[in-house]
Amino acid sequence: MRKxxxxxxAASITFVSAIAQDAQLGRKVTDxxxxxxxxxxxxxxxxxxxxxxxxxxxGLSQRLFRVYLDGTILNDFKYRVQVQANNAxxxxxxxxxxxxxxKEFSVKVGQYKRAFLFxxxxxxxxxxxxDYSQIVKKFSGMGDYCGEAGSNGGRDQGIQIQGDLxxxxxGDYRLIHYQLQLMNGQGINAADANSNKDFIGTLQVQxxxxxxxxxxxxxxxxxxxxxxxxxxxxxxAISAKYEHNSWSVRAEYAHSNGKxxxxxxxxxxxxxxxxxxWCKVYAKYDVYRSNASTESMKAIYSIAPNFQIHKxxxxxxxxxxxxxxxxxxxxxxxxxxxYFRF
Numbered sequence: 262m263r264k265x266x267x268x269x270x271a272a273s274i275t276f277v278s279a280i281a282q283d284a285q286l287g288r289k290v291t292d293x294x295x296x297x298x299x300x301x302x303x304x305x306x307x308x309x310x311x312x313x314x315x316x317x318x319x320g321l322s323q324r325l326f327r328v329y330l331d332g333t334i335l336n337d338f339k340y341r342v343q344v345q346a347n348n349a350x351x352x353x354x355x356x357x358x359x360x361x362x363x364k365e366f367s368v369k370v371g372q373y374k375r376a377f378l379f380x381x382x383x384x385x386x387x388x389x390x391x392d393y394s395q396i397v398k399k400f401s402g403m404g405d406y407c408g409e410a411g412s413n414g415g416r417d418q419g420i421q422i423q424g425d426l427x428x429x430x431x432g433d434y435r436l437i438h439y440q441l442q443l444m445n446g447q448g449i450n451a452a453d454a455n456s457n458k459d460f461i462g463t464l465q466v467q468x469x470x471x472x473x474x475x476x477x478x479x480x481x482x483x484x485x486x487x488x489x490x491x492x493x494x495x496x497x498a499i500s501a502k503y504e505h506n507s508w509s510v511r512a513e514y515a516h517s518n519g520k521x522x523x524x525x526x527x528x529x530x531x532x533x534x535x536x537x538x539w540c541k542v543y544a545k546y547d548v549y550r551s552n553a554s555t556e557s558m559k560a561i562y563s564i565a566p567n568f569q570i571h572k573x574x575x576x577x578x579x580x581x582x583x584x585x586x587x588x589x590x591x592x593x594x595x596x597x598x599x600y601f602r603f
Contacts, residue, residue: 286335293335301328302602304385312583312592323348324598325385329355337362345414353450354414364435365424372418372449376440376463377401377477378513379500381415389509389533389541390565391579391596395549396515396527400496402448406551407483407492407522409448417459418451419444429470438465438473446481446494454484459494471505482520493519507541509533516553524553542566551587560584575600 304324312318329343343355357371374382380394381401392398393415399406402413420443427436439462445451446459459481466474479496498515511531518524527549535541547561565579581594 295333297330297332299328299330300603301326302386302600303327305599306391307597309595310592312594313590315592324391327354355416363424365426367423369421369423370419372416373421374415375401375417375444375479376421376423376442376461377415377479377496378498378515379473379475379502379511380513386575386600386602389531389543389567390545390563391577391598394513394527394529394531394545394547395559395561396498396513396529399525399527399549400498400515400517405448405483406517406525407494407519408485409483410451410486413448416449417442417444417446418449418453419458429467432470434467434470436467438467439463444481446483454486455482455491457482472503473501475500475502477515490521492521495519507533507535509541509543523551525549525551525557526553539569540566541569556586558584558586560586573602 303326305321306324307321309319324347326346327343329341331339331341333339338358338360340358341355343353345352345354353372355371355373357369357373359367359369361367376382378397378401380388380397383393393403397415398404401415402409402417403415405413421440423438423440425435425438428434429436442459442461444459444461445453446457447454459479461477461479461481463475463477465476468474477496477498477500479494481494483492483494484490485492494517496515496517496519498513500513501511503510509532512529514526514528516524516526527547529545529547531543531545531547533541533543543563543565545561545563545565547563549559551557551559560583562582562584563579565577568576570576577596577598577600579594579596579598581596582591583594584591
């Protein structure tokens with residue numbers, strides 16, 4: 262017991278000493294802060310589909326409207342609050358504070374993105390398409406196939422440690438990135454439903470600048486509060502991405518199974534090629550298999566030219582061909598989206 266108490270006290274002293282190196286401490290200290298930065302963006306969408314029985318999906322909609330507030334306190338503490346509206350639905354998206362004194366080790370507490378798959382933490386502006394890939398939505402919490410309530414935007418509440426290790430002398434990047442999370446498992450704006458926690462983590466290697474190879478793991482569960490059914494989440498993924506000189510390449514495979522749920526998997530490959538300074542064309546092959554079988558496969562073939570005519574204004578067109586084998590059907594989709602931010 263004494264050893265544990267000594268360890269906790271020593272860690273606390275180290276933590277406070279690191280803060281005190283650059284700033285004074287105390288309730289009355291008003292310096293060492295940045296004024297809150299307020300920003301946001303809006304995405305408006307027009308959709309057409311020839312899928313049978315889905316005429317209601319045609320027409321104009323508000324894909325999302327976000328407003329965020331960022332700032333720092335005592336130089337090393339970063340915070341963010343972000344809210345979102347989808348048509349008539351309004352909800353809290355992010356709220357967290359992160360101590361980031363060292364690049365090798367930082368601590369974040371609050372509500373934020375789960376560390377599962379490369380594409381999940383991408384801002385909608387940067388994905389290149391009018392929606393996330395199927396495995397990101399099914400396995401990261403954006404309409405999770407386990408039945409997680411609502412669309413959680415790939416987020417949950419908990420605590421995270423992360424860092425970047427081993428600077429490379431020949432370039433301005435680091436060889437290893439890691440993230441470890443202890444999360445509630447119930448998604449955003451929801452209290453924990455049991456005494457268990459979700460463990461999520463990733464280890465990423467950057468062998469050359471801007472090329473990342475990563476592995477992801479997730480051990481946890483979700484409690485469906487309607488019938489108190491506990492659904493297991495035993496998930497893993499292997500991924501690669503390359504973002505350099507306006508070129509983008511991403512490829513990810515993910516697998517999931519667990520208690521009271523079927524085995525499922527999926528993958529996607531996305532490529533973004535610059536045409537000029539204001540036009541970039543993306544293409545994607547996107548697969549999800551609800552039973553990890555060919556018969557349960559839903560494949561989406563997409564092409565999406567992006568026209569960024571100003572840093573705060575972008576127009577996007579997207580064509581999807583959908584092959585849905587469980588229903589032996591296929592259909593076409595055409596989306597037009599306008600992105601603007603402030």
